[in-house]
Amino acid sequence: MTGGTSAGVSKNICNCEPAEDEVVEEMEKNGDEDAHMLVEDWRLHKFQSPIELTHDDSIDHDHFEPLEFHGHWDEGGDATFTNNGFTATLRFMNRELPSLRGGPLHEDEFVFEQLHFHWSDDDHSGCEHIFEGRAYSMEAHAVHYNAKYKNFQEAQDKHDGLAVVAFFIQATDNVDNPCFNKLSSAVMDIAKVNSLTTVQTDCLTWIKEVAQCKGYYTYQGSLTTEPYTESVTWILYSTPIHVSREQVAHFRNMKSTPCEKFSIIKNVRPIQTPPMHKKLNILYARSHRSSSPSPARGSE
Numbered sequence: 001m002t003g004g005t006s007a008g009v010s011k012n013i014c015n016c017e018p019a020e021d022e023v024v025e026e027m028e029k030n031g032d033e034d035a036h037m038l039v040e041d042w043r044l045h046k047f048q049s050p051i052e053l054t055h056d057d058s059i060d061h062d063h064f065e066p067l068e069f070h071g072h073w074d075e076g077g078d079a080t081f082t083n084n085g086f087t088a089t090l091r092f093m094n095r096e097l098p099s100l101r102g103g104p105l106h107e108d109e110f111v112f113e114q115l116h117f118h119w120s121d122d123d124h125s126g127c128e129h130i131f132e133g134r135a136y137s138m139e140a141h142a143v144h145y146n147a148k149y150k151n152f153q154e155a156q157d158k159h160d161g162l163a164v165v166a167f168f169i170q171a172t173d174n175v176d177n178p179c180f181n182k183l184s185s186a187v188m189d190i191a192k193v194n195s196l197t198t199v200q201t202d203c204l205t206w207i208k209e210v211a212q213c214k215g216y217y218t219y220q221g222s223l224t225t226e227p228y229t230e231s232v233t234w235i236l237y238s239t240p241i242h243v244s245r246e247q248v249a250h251f252r253n254m255k256s257t258p259c260e261k262f263s264i265i266k267n268v269r270p271i272q273t274p275p276m277h278k279k280l281n282i283l284y285a286r287s288h289r290s291s292s293p294s295p296a297r298g299s300e
């Protein structure tokens, strides 16, 4: 996924009011029409996400500059965590926003917009990408927009507009990941749709170790929610981040409708397969140096 707003895979249709059957019927009808139009639109392009990938199908690439994360796990400013009825979204404000440089992004700087999660009703199908035939419990998407554009909205339909870093999360046992707790415990405060809570600003330390791995997969794809625009440079780390089953379970308690009868049980887009005549290039990138944490850019 990645769109800044809600959407796509599951419509937040609340049909718990029998008196509004006709309204619901109309919404579902419109939803189908919208889906049809979107499918027709993206078939014109071909590079939709998520995808299934394997190391053998990727091309080794040793010539990128190191991919650099700047400020993602720093303290400062404010951080909010919200429930939009589809996912939990983290945003930073009142500070210099984290940024991404190097690697497949070349000379461009990409500014952090938000980080959100995908999950499912069990611990074995909550990721969007599939790596080596394996699915994980969750997938986190750190969404960045190209600083050459004014903001995320202006960037999201440009071919070089977005960079999304994807992290796999695996529920393994009942030992909490203490770094992940800053977000997984805050999920309980945003059970209601459109609710918001503040979180500690250094709440992304759980991605730090994996984000500093030298190897990652990258390809050009799309948003996995509406409007499915093919504007994303995907950067995917194959090493999963381990958390407890309970930490993942908290996310399934988030409500998807104002009436609170429905929870966000699954928010995963199915795997998209490129047409036969379209070859999707997946690069396995290895930097010569480790990614440098902020603020010591290029100090290694």
Ligand SMILES: [Zn+2]
Pocket: 001, 002, 003, 116, 117, 118, 141, 224
């Ligand atoms: Zn996403």
